[in-house]
Amino acid sequence: MFAIPENWNERTPKEKMDARFDSWRSPDIEFGGPEAKQAYQQRVQMVKDVTELKKPERIPIIPWFGVYPAEYGGITAQEAMYDYEKLGRAWRKFNTDFLPDGLASAALMGPGNVFEMLDYKIYHWPGHGTPANTSYQCIEGEYMTADEYDLLIADPSGYFMRNYLPRAFGALGPWQMLGPLTDIIELPFVGLGLIPTGIPPVQAAFKIFLEAGQAVMEWISAVGPIDGAAIATLGIPNIIGSFTKAPFDILGDTMRGTRGIMLDMYRRPGKLLEAMERIAPIAIEMGVRYATVSDTPMVFIPLHKGADGFMSNRDFETFYWPTLKAVLLGLIEQGTVPYLFVEGGYNQRLDIITDPDIPAGHTIWMFDRTDMKEVKQKLDGWACFGGNVPGSMLKTGTPQDIENYVKELIDGVAQDGGYILANGAVLDDTNPENLHALIDTGKKYGVYN
């Protein structure tokens, strides 16, 4: 937990960021030995250096790992989500053998049994709708209907509790019968306000909710130490301690759905904009809170529906960017570092995202299919960037292909620092020799003199 210093509100964003990095660099843990502690602090320093657009000791290598550590460790993705002992062994083997500069976190797999208990309807996951070896997958749908914008806008929390979550989780369906908590304003209203809680289906829903909470405690009690042990013995920091999204993606990914939100841009643009403005402060608060709780500065933000081809630049500027920008500024203001994963291509968006209102040296942008020379040119001196090494090459190429690609990339864009070496899309399936080649090449050629 990051201990918020005195005079927090009087500090500048940069001072706040420095404070978060300082705390992250000196966690309250028992390192396995002086080497592990030194390696950890070295890695944190590298990440701080590149955030500040400096040249670190060497290029930090922070690939994106999906379920690949499961395959590498000889287990299925399903086992990784249900058997925490197997999860621990596989992830320990992976982190030990590859030694990336950012931890492959076991917490990201999630507790499969909790999803089952709650009857999670929005996703399939291994053993529950997708094969045992695949990652979880979102089931496209309109989980928020077009006529519910006003409900969401009026009371997001109430909407989630009484409309959205009951739809997302079958076991919580009866929560639709709850009244607003804001009914409970005087003694005579307490009894009335709690009537829905007393009816059998609602009681049953809360019972499952409690059991899910217990199952979550079992999960976090297992995965916390898995990650903790890796950090302490290998000296690899956990980069992804917090998480938020662009308001457009919050609405579009798991609420209105892709078709829904695209049609909303045409059929009800005013409501869409209003809803996103309502969501922006909520997204900021979540990102800041998890960063504080996990005592890590970075807030991971995957960007989904604003990619090239998914909308025109005009629509990007009207619908996608303004509230994303507001979220970035809000996160920066509290000293956290937006760590954006720019999925797909952003070749058409680079001039828009490089917004001068966003202070230099406060954001990290990891790209996938965007032209990295263009990225270098446009983000140079403004933000840390990286990514792009193709998943297709990591799976089907040779180690020599990877070495050539990485060398050329480093030569082309890494010369001034402010750069992180990583793959483009998340690796669920790859070739271990190639992953080694990525990391080894990065260590060999990534040293700054």
Place this chain on the structure above:
Amino acid sequence: MSQPLIDAITDMREDDALKITDELLTAGASPPDILAACRQAMEVIGRQFEAGECFVPELILAGEVLKQISAKVKPLLQEQAVPSEKLGKIVFGTVEGDIHDIAKDIVAFMLDINGFEVLDLGVDVPPARFVETTRQTGAKIVGLSGFLTLAYDPMKTTVEALKAAGLNEVKVMIGGGQIDEQIREYTGADAYGRDAMTAVSLAKQWAGVA
């Protein structure tokens, strides 16, 4: 063909397009003419998409508009059923283990609009089902969609299964988020497409009508 209707569709004016359709039908316009105007509008939109002037939301909205116009018009077509000339059959689907469907639906829609009979097998389709449907229907083109890096091997297996079943003259195209020439080679597919319009031109080429 009604130019106002074509313009309303290509300008993304949904309410106007539906209103004009109602007016045309009231005035006794021929249903096949209305559908022809829709196809014309889709051709314009397809070209704009290729040229990078319109994007996925426009394809989706146009699809919605066409669906609504078809619903108004198709019941009136019963008496004058004209078998539409189809350019060929295409067996289409998202490969095993992958449930992403939006891109697949858009490509299937564009292929259908462009005159192909699309047999959409849905998502998470095992190789055997692709083979069976292709064999049964005599389709000469198969399209495989996949979004995850985990789609590479199912695509490869599907291509191999088609060959093993003796369906050697069948052409296979693949597409999806992480597909490129390297993956095309890896899977043994005949071609890959970066977007819906590429799929259409590939299909037309293979059907000998490009």
